[in-house]
């Protein structure tokens with residue numbers, strides 16, 4: 052599979068979940084593990100361009116796939132506009148949920164540069180944040196939209 | 203929360219896949235999107251000896267829509283169907299139902315066939331299949347066969363498919379002209395399984411009387427439940443609130459004991475069903491008038 056543009060080959064036990072493979076085998080610990088049954092969104096990664104739950108996907112199911120994790124958002128030291136927007140609008144506190152949120156927002160903004168409020172809430176609705184309050188996250192998405200338009 | 207040990211196979215043809223299912227009969231599980239199966243593995247509620255992944259089998263991922271039917275390959279992701287402009291235009295009820303399944307991040311991976319084969323009684327697609335008289339296509343060691351929705355859902359998480367059969371496609375008829383529709387549900391949180399839900403369709407004659415009605419309830423029994431007696435109460439009547447309320451009371455009254463669990467009591471689910479039927483019928487009738 053390709054993760055953040057880099058090819059990886061490994062033999063895995065069939066029962067290894069994708070998130071455990073990313074964190075344990077590849078050392079990409081930016082993707083977090085919360086509920087481990089597909090509800091909270093902390094483990095969300097981009098799989099062939101689509102945001103999916105890596106806790107309820109087996110690593111073998113991603114054989115040959117193209118993946119992007121939160122580590123693949125920034126361009127070297129330059130933060131991605133979505134990351135800058137979360138920073139500016141205080142879209143995070145402890146940061147546990149943040150990588151998942153940003154991957155889903157990334158998918159949304161690669162599909163449309165003008166998301167409706169409904170599309171934004173539908174996307175964010177797939178994520179649970181225990182500290183920030185969702186309003187500042189919604190604002191961060193609006194700012195990210197602006198930044199990506201003027202980029 | 204880690205899955206138990208199992209073997210994994212990714213066959214490249216249906217024949218190879220059914221061979222594997224026959225060889226491991228009773229111990230093998232088909233894997234499609236994994237949105238129900240992998241959580242069950244993580245919680246060790248399922249312990250198959252081998253998973254047979256359908257992902258590498260060609261020709262299971264497609265949507266074909268015409269005026270009469272929306273046909274969908276079993277491995278098509280729910281999100282793909284939801285975002286299909288053809289489906290939005292030709293089958294707005296199916297489109298609306300898909301949007302109620304979990305979250306977009308689950309629908310990106312979860313498949314249409316997986317949801318139907320899983321047959322959760324609170325799931326939207328099985329209820330839609332029953333309400334629309336969908337047809338299921340399956341392949342097994344004995345060849346291909348088709349099953350009508352009315353014969354497909356047997357009981358809780360159990361369908362007419364043999365353990366060696368694979369669902370390959372489902373065909374949803376579109377709604378007739380001057381037919382309005384509704385799918386509504388109550389869930390604890392947006393994206394959760396419904397505590398109770400209703401699929402309704404209502405056809406209006408030129409004089410405004412109801413000439414066709416279909417009502418299917420979900421989340422309130424071991425399978426999606428068709429409320430045939432309540433449908434009978436509607437036909438020939440005027441499309442108005444008192445008629446809808448009578449149908450709601452009848453549909454709720456006819457339910458066998460709905461589930462009681464940590465989320466809701468049987469009584470609460472029954473009362474939800476009554477209220478939701480009334481609302482769904484009102485919405486469907488309004489759409490029929492506008493159609």
Ligand SMILES: Cc1cc2nc3c(=O)[nH]c(=O)nc-3n(C[C@@H](O)[C@H](O)[C@H](O)COP(=O)(O)OP(=O)(O)OC[C@H]3O[C@@H](n4cnc5c(N)ncnc54)[C@H](O)[C@@H]3O)c2cc1C
Pocket residue numbers: 088089090231232233234235236237238239240241256276277302303304305308309311312313314315316317319320322324325326327363367368369370393394395396
């Ligand atoms: C947080 C969360 C919320 C959810 N909320 C809802 C909801 O509100 N409504 C809803 O309907 N669903 C909901 N789901 C479940 C839904 O997302 C699943 O997509 C669906 O139930 C199963 O589809 P799948 O493709 O993931 O199947 P899998 O999990 O891969 O398989 C499910 C079962 O079906 C069998 N199977 C799969 N495909 C076939 C086939 N082609 N032939 C024969 N057998 C097959 C498998 O062996 C397994 O037993 C939710 C899931 C999660 C994680």
Ligand code: FES
Pocket residue numbers: 083084085086087088089090091092093094095104105106107
């Ligand atoms: S850890 Fe995957 S959704 Fe919660």
Ligand code: FES
Pocket residue numbers: 142143144145146147148149179180181182183
């Ligand atoms: S920032 Fe702490 S859970 Fe979201």
